[in-house]
Amino acid sequence: MTEPQRWLLLVAYAGDRFHGWQSQPSGQTVQDHLERAIAAIAQHPVRVHCAGRTDAGVHALAQVVHFDTVVHRPASAWQRGVNAHLPPGIAVWHAQPVSRRFHARFGARARRYRYLLLVGAAPPAQWCGKVGWFHRPLDGEAMQRAAQYWVGTHDFSAFRAAQCQAKSPVRTVTAATVTAIPGGFAFDFEADGFLHHMVRNFVGTLVAIGKGYAPPEWAAELLTHRDRTRAAPTFMPDGLYFCGADYGAVPELPGGGRIIKVPHLAIDGEIAT
Template sequence: MYRIAMGISYNGSGFCGWQTQSNLCSIQDVIENALYNFSGFKKIKVVCAGRTDAGVHAVNQVIHFDTNLDRKMESWVRGVNSFLPNSVSVVWSQLVDNDFHARFSAISRTYSYIIYCSKVRSAIYNDLVGWSFYVLDIDLMRRAIDLLVGEHDFSSFRSSQCQSKTPIRTVYSVSLNNYGPFIVFTINANAFLQHMIRNIVGSLIYIGRRNRDPIWIKELLLAKDRTKGFSTFSPNGLYLMDIEYPSNFHINKKNSNNQIFLNF
C-alpha cells in the first residue's frame, strides 16, 4: 500500500466547498471521482489539510490518500488532471511515509484575502476578489493586524456553526499590502476556525473605513463574543496559499506557484 500526497489548486466558484456532499457538488467529490476514473479501482477517499468553504479558492491545498496502484508521480499528476474540470488541477504529487497526514501533520497554514477597492464592482475579477465600495485607510488596517499576532481566543471571529473544540489559535505572522486598487491581507497560523479569516477581514474593513480605531481588534479578542464583531465578509477573495509540514516529511511542492492572478 502506498500513501501519496498531492498539491491541489482550484477556483472555488461554483463549488459548495471542499467537503463531500450528497449532490456531489464539492471539490472533494470531483477529485475522488477523477482518482477513481484514473485508477480504475474502487473509490479512493482523500484527506485534505484544510476544508475550505463554498466560494473559497486554493493555490496549494494538500491532500493524501492510500492506494495499491504503482504509477510514476508524473503520471498521477497528468492522469488525474485529465479527469478534472478546468477549475481544479493537481499541481504536484509525491510518495510519502505512512505516518504523513495532510491535516494532522501540518504545522501551519497560510491564507491570503484580496480586497478590490472601487466605486464599481469588477466584472472581470467577479468571484475572485472581495469588493469594497469604500476607500480604505491602509495605515489603520496595518496597525490593527499587528494585534492578531500571538496566541489568542478567537471566539469573536468564529462562526456560530464552528465545531472546533477550542477557539484558541496561534497567529505567527500577518501582512497587508497595497497594489493599486487591490489590498492583500495574508495571515499564517497553526490553524483557523470556521469563517475566522472572513470575520477578521470584515472587521479590518470596518476599521479601514475609519469607523473604529485599530485597538478595536484587541477589544474584540478580549470580548470573546462573535456578536461584538463586524459581519462576515465575502468568501470570494479568500485563498488557501500554502501548508507547511515538518522537514522530516520532505514535502517538495515542485511546480507550486503562489502567484494568484497579479504580480504580488
C-alpha cells in the same frame, strides 16, 4: 497483501465553481470530484485528506492532499491522468509518493491564507468571484496596526462562525499583515489552524477599521469580549485563497516542507501566482 502507498497531491481550484471542499450529498464539492477522478485511475474507491477545508467560494493554489492506494501507478498518472477526469476549475499540479507517516491535515504545523481586495467605485466585473471588493477608500496603516493585535495565541471566539465545530476557539496566529497592492490590498494570515470563517471575519473587521468605523484598538477589544456579535459581518468569500501549509523541515516534500503559493495582482490587474 500489498502494503498501501501514500501519495501527496498539490491541488489548485476555483472555489466559486464548487460547493466547498468537504464531501456533500450533492457530489459537487472539490473533494467529491477529486475522489472520483482518483478512483477512475486507481480502479477502487479512494478517500482523500486535505490540509485545510475551504468553504464554497474560497479558492486554493496549494491545497495539500494525501490518499492511500495499493495499485502501482507512476506520478504522471496521479497528475495528468487524474486531471483528465476532473472538471474545469480543479487541477493537480504535483504528485509524489510520501511516507505513511505523512498526514496532510494532522502533520501541518501552520496554514496560510491570502485575501485579495480591490477598492473602487464599481465592482471588478472581469474578476467576479476571484477578488473581494469594497467601494470606499480604506486606511491601510490602520488596518495593519489592527491586525497585529491578533498575532500570538488567543481565544478567537469573536471571529468564529456559529456553526464552527472546532473543540477549542484558541489558535496561534504567527503572521497577520495588510499590504497595499495596485488597486487595493492583500491580507495575509498564517496560523496553526483556523476556525470556521475566521479569516473572512478578520477581513470584515479590518475593512470596518479601514473605513473609519472603529480605531485599530477595536481589534484587541474584540478578543477580550469573545463575542461574535460585537465584530463586523463576515466578508464575502470571493477573494480568499488557501495558499498552502508548513510541515516543518522535510527535505523530500515540495519547498522542503513549507508548501506555500500565493496569488498577487500584477500591475495590469491580472491575478498571477
